[in-house]
Amino acid sequence: MKAFWVSLRGTLRSSGEGRDGDKLNLLIVFHWIVTVFSLFYSLVSWWINFHPGMIIMAANAVLLLLNLAYLKHSGRFQLATHTFLLTNCLVAVLGSTWFSGGLFSPVVSWFGLAPMAATLLLGFNRATFVWLCIAMACLVGVGWTSYTGWGAPVLYDARFNAFFAFVSLLGNMLLLFFLTQIFESVKNHALTESDARNRELKEAIKRLNEIRNQLVQQEKLASLGSLVAGVAHELNTPIGNALTTATTLQDAAEELQRHVERGDLRKSYLLDYVSNSIAMHALITRSCERAATLISSFKRVAVDQTSEQRRPFDVRALIEDNVNTLMPSFKTSNVLLEVDVPPHIECDSYPGPLGQVIANLLQNALMHAFGEREEREVRISASKEFDRVRIVVADNGVGMDAQTLPRIFDPFFTTRLGQGGSGLGLAVSQNIMVAVLGGTITVSSQPGSGSRFTLTFPLHAPVRDEHTPVSAFMSL
Incomplete structure (x- = not known):
């Protein structure tokens, strides 16, 4: 019996894939056990001279084998189950x-096997309820004949x-045991397969998050790299002027x-x-002050964007x-940048993340906004x-257009794929x-009418968990 049960489990595990395969396995094994x-x-029945029972059960075995052959040939699970x-x-x-x-037959308790088997094979649905009603109707019919005096024969x-x-009760017990064990x-x-797939999914999500975080960090570094290149280019003019004048x-x-x-x-x-010395000293002073302003602005931006x-x-x-740090890029692209911000708007918040959002919006405008337009203007208020x-x-x-606008904050969505657009800037900005x-x-x-991004945030940033770094929220 143990060898049979091990073999049965092996057959069950090797046939079919997924939930449908498990149901098919269950139906096949049910056929063999009931046969x-x-x-x-x-x-x-032959031993106790119950000849109708002998014929009925032998016919039932033959019908089950025929149904099993039909299932193998057609693969129609639902029809084979109902049969x-x-x-x-x-x-x-x-x-x-x-x-x-x-009603007094030892076999009457077997009616309970039909709705149970239907539940195991078909799940909890209308078909299962129908089979429950059929089994109950058969039981009520048998009971009604006994109640009315039209008793069933004992043959x-x-x-x-x-x-x-x-034997009937023992068989019923064993049948229930085997069916529930199967x-x-x-x-x-199914649970083992589900756990394995869940582990694979978690691992895939972990790898995806790692790649995503790497891309976000690359986006930040690319942004700072662009600032460095722009500031370095802009510093050439004042430093060159100062050097020439000093020479x-x-x-x-x-x-x-x-x-x-x-x-x-x-x-x-x-x-x-x-007279010339005074003029040249003034030019050197202005050039150095311009260089110092650029360096100070870049230093504050760089420190803020890498600080939490x-x-x-x-x-x-x-x-x-x-x-100031992005102005060189605007000059190179012939874009007029206007700032209309009143003084004394004091915030208690995170200047680094806010600065990153503003830089992302300005760089997004430079990359995507203008196309071939000659008049180019960006205004910050x-x-x-x-x-x-x-x-x-x-x-x-x-x-x-109407297709682009709803997806503008989707991660990795860009209209310039392969042309320098990563599709992360606006997604990161929204998360920040x-x-x-x-x-x-x-x-x-x-x-044809431009774009308008509106940022709204409280003067005092919400209190967050001090054990959770800001960078944890600055990814996607």
Whole structure:
């Protein structure tokens, strides 16, 4: 018996795939077990001289084998299942019950097998309820005949009453045991497969999150790299001017020294030297101040964007720092950048993440907004509305169509795939606005009318779990 059960489990596990395969396995094994029991009860019926029972159970075994062959040939699971239930309920159980005493037959308890098998094979649905009703109708019909006095015949040797009852109850018990054990095996097999797939899914999600976080970090580094390139390009002009002027001033000083050594220094030459020196010193000072301003702005932006520190800051100063670092890119692209932000909008929040959002919007405008347009303009405005701040970044570019606009914040969505667009900037920006700053970001756009991004966030950022770093919210 143990070897048979191990073999049975092996057959069950090797046939079919997924839930449908498990149900098919269950139906096949049900066929074989009930066929064996039908033949066994056919022999028992012959032993107790219950000839109708012998014929009925033998016929039931043949019908089950034919149905199994049909299932193998056609693969029609639903029809084969209903045929299996119909054969056992109406042929085997009802027939054997009627010819062995009706309601008082030892076989009457077998009616409960039909709805149970239907539930295991078909699940909880209308068909299962129908089979429950059929089994109950058969039982009520048998009971009604006994109640009305139209009793069912008893066509087996009465000397075997106890034996027949014992064998029927024992068979019912064993049949229930085997069916439930098979169902448990199928269920465990399905759960094992489900656990394996869940582990694979979790591993895939983990790898996806790692790749996504790497892409987000690359996006941040690319943004800082763009700032570095722009600032370096912009520094060339003031530093070059200062260097050229300082060289000219040095040459003039050496010439003055030669005149002094020769003793032919004239007053007019000295006055010209002093006048030129003052002008050149002023030019050097302005150039150095411009370079210092650029470096200071870049330093603040770079530190903020790589910092998770919450601190008080002025919105106008933050925007101007980001504008200063991106101005070289706007000049190169011939885009006019206007800033209309009033002073003294003080926030207690995260300047780094907010600056990253503003930089993302400005870079997005440079990359996507204008196309072949000659007149290019981006305008940043801000206002304080009660306890909230409203920042608007608007352009006069080509705008977005109805297909692009709903997907603008989707991760990895870009209209410039393979042309430098990663599709992460706006998705990261939305996550920062919602998860870090406790605000919102919305967009409105029409083809030919430009785009308008609106940032709204509280003056005081929401309190968050101190054990959770801000960077955890700055991915997708």
